[in-house]
Amino acid sequence: MSVTANSSATETQAHRDNVSDEAARVQRLAGQWNRVRERLQVEVGEAEYRTWLRQMTLGNVDGDEVTVHLPTRFLRDWVRSHYGDRLNALWHGEDPAIRRVDIRVGRGLSTGGLAESLAAPPALPKSAGAPVQPSGMRAEERMEARDQLAVTLEPRFTFQSFVVGKPNEFAYACARRVAEKPASQGFNPLFLYGGVGLGKTHLMHAIGWELDERRSRHPASVIYMSAERFMYRFIAAIRSQSTIEFKEQLRSVDVLMVDDLQFLIGKDNTQEEFFHTFNALVDAGKQIVVSADKSPSDLSGLEDRLRTRLGCGMVADLHATTYELRISILEAKAVAAAVNVAPKVLEFLAQRIVSNVRELEGALNRLIAHANLFGREITLETTQEVLHDILRAHDRRITIEEIQRKVAEHWNIRLTDMASSRRARAVARPRQVAMYLAKQLTSRSLPEIGRRFGNRDHTTVMHAVARVGELIERDAAFGEQVELLRRMLEG
Numbered sequence: 001m002s003v004t005a006n007s008s009a010t011e012t013q014a015h016r017d018n019v020s021d022e023a024a025r026v027q028r029l030a031g032q033w034n035r036v037r038e039r040l041q042v043e044v045g046e047a048e049y050r051t052w053l054r055q056m057t058l059g060n061v062d063g064d065e066v067t068v069h070l071p072t073r074f075l076r077d078w079v080r081s082h083y084g085d086r087l088n089a090l091w092h093g094e095d096p097a098i099r100r101v102d103i104r105v106g107r108g109l110s111t112g113g114l115a116e117s118l119a120a121p122p123a124l125p126k127s128a129g130a131p132v133q134p135s136g137m138r139a140e141e142r143m144e145a146r147d148q149l150a151v152t153l154e155p156r157f158t159f160q161s162f163v164v165g166k167p168n169e170f171a172y173a174c175a176r177r178v179a180e181k182p183a184s185q186g187f188n189p190l191f192l193y194g195g196v197g198l199g200k201t202h203l204m205h206a207i208g209w210e211l212d213e214r215r216s217r218h219p220a221s222v223i224y225m226s227a228e229r230f231m232y233r234f235i236a237a238i239r240s241q242s243t244i245e246f247k248e249q250l251r252s253v254d255v256l257m258v259d260d261l262q263f264l265i266g267k268d269n270t271q272e273e274f275f276h277t278f279n280a281l282v283d284a285g286k287q288i289v290v291s292a293d294k295s296p297s298d299l300s301g302l303e304d305r306l307r308t309r310l311g312c313g314m315v316a317d318l319h320a321t322t323y324e325l326r327i328s329i330l331e332a333k334a335v336a337a338a339v340n341v342a343p344k345v346l347e348f349l350a351q352r353i354v355s356n357v358r359e360l361e362g363a364l365n366r367l368i369a370h371a372n373l374f375g376r377e378i379t380l381e382t383t384q385e386v387l388h389d390i391l392r393a394h395d396r397r398i399t400i401e402e403i404q405r406k407v408a409e410h411w412n413i414r415l416t417d418m419a420s421s422r423r424a425r426a427v428a429r430p431r432q433v434a435m436y437l438a439k440q441l442t443s444r445s446l447p448e449i450g451r452r453f454g455n456r457d458h459t460t461v462m463h464a465v466a467r468v469g470e471l472i473e474r475d476a477a478f479g480e481q482v483e484l485l486r487r488m489l490e491g
């Protein structure tokens with residue numbers, strides 16, 4: 001029977017027709033199963049779901065245990081160790097009577113949508129008559145297959161469009177060096193690391209473009225791919241029994257770049273494969289470039305021997321951006337887009353959006369799109385209006401507790417006094433300032449703020465906000481102190 005029908009529909013159907021209890025039970029189970037899978041899919045994302053989970057089929061229920069089947073031992077082990085706990089929890093949430101999801105090899109009630117994508121890896125053309133390599137693939141075929149492995153490079157990500165400043169100059173210099181002289185002593189592997197949106201992928205693509213440009217002089221084959229894709233292709237190769245071809249394709253390149261290596265944490269089989277590829281290439285004098293969100297030594301969960309080898313070449317850190325770099329990047333992007341943005345607006349953006357370059361770029365693009373659409377000039381006001389959600393999201397990062405701490409420090413009172421009922425001016429005034437700043441710098445409502453200040457009423461907060469506002473106008477020295485606090489909090 002099919003288990004893919006909509007759950008509530010199947011339930012009503014079951015009652016109306018008064019079918020046997022057994023059928024109703026199976027249908028209820030199917031409904032739960034569908035919801036569990038949907039949840040999991042949302043949690044892990046489409047790609048991961050397709051790779052590992054799509055072939056799960058529902059077995060049976062025995063007491064408080066549900067059985068889920070997977071077609072191979074490899075998949076079973078993987079799903080058990082990586083998703084077993086989540087499956088248990090999700091199913092328990094659907095039906096508290098279920099305490100355990102047992103994952104086994106086999107076929108269940110329904111396939112629930114077979115994984116066609118993984119089951120069908122890129123078909124390699126059969127060789128016909130031409131000289132054949134040991135693996136059974138001609139050189140051109142191997143190149144074709146290799147091209148399928150790589151991802152096309154983003155045209156925007158070149159060295160020319162990369163803005164260099166203190167936080168990234170070292171990483172930039174290393175990347176340039178590798179592009180000019182791959183596999184030179186001391187630069188292999190090149191390990192780039194840093195937080196999200198700081199330019200790791202940009203630099204790797206830039207290396208790819210540069211190598212491409214020099215190809216006529218120094219022919220080199222280059223593969224760039226994300227660690228996720230590496231894993232995906234590796235698994236596909238295992239399942240189609242073409243791992244030898246996969247390995248050969250990878251090991252025949254001159255430069256291999258793998259992005260976001262942290263993705264391999266906890267994925268031991270893929271890590272192992274990467275480790276062997278890595279060794280084979282480095283031993284053959286080929287260049288490896290890897291990126292991750294942390295330094296090799298901080299990437300816990302990576303096999304020790306892999307971590308050690310990753311740290312053997314050049315390790316370059318992309319630091320968080322500075323205000324100066326953010327301004328330069330914004331200026332460069334505005335020029336590239338051929339729009340005129342007032343310096344005041346750029347300064348405002350560079351001040352407010354500090355987390356990463358991607359968001360900064362996104363904000364500017366939105367402003368530009370808006371300006372083009374409405375044919376209006378970009379002013380500080382339109383900026384605030386158009387970006388209010390982004391700006392608010394950034395404000396939210398300042399917490400009430402932080403505000404209380406900074407204000408208490410500034411006036412040298414105890415943090416506990418923020419919530420105490422003491423009314424002495426020396427305590428009450430700073431408390432009011434903290435409430436005022438909480439209103440200005442966070443998106444919390446007045447009652448919420450009141451609660452965090454010793455369960456005070458929202459009218460007390462309102463009064464504090466008004467009072468501090470008044471004082472700022474009347475007393476310049478006081479105003480300056482509040483302004484200073486605000487700037488410190490905004491970082």
Ligand code: ADP
Nearest residue numbers: 161162163195196197198199200201202357358
């Ligand atoms: P990461 O891979 O580190 O998460 P990306 O390389 O994807 O970050 O960068 C995010 C976005 O910010 C990209 O559009 C990239 O072009 C841009 N970017 C990052 N750093 C710079 C820089 N120094 N100069 C110009 N653009 C940058």
Ligand code: MG
Nearest residue numbers: 200201259260
């Ligand atoms: Mg990236």
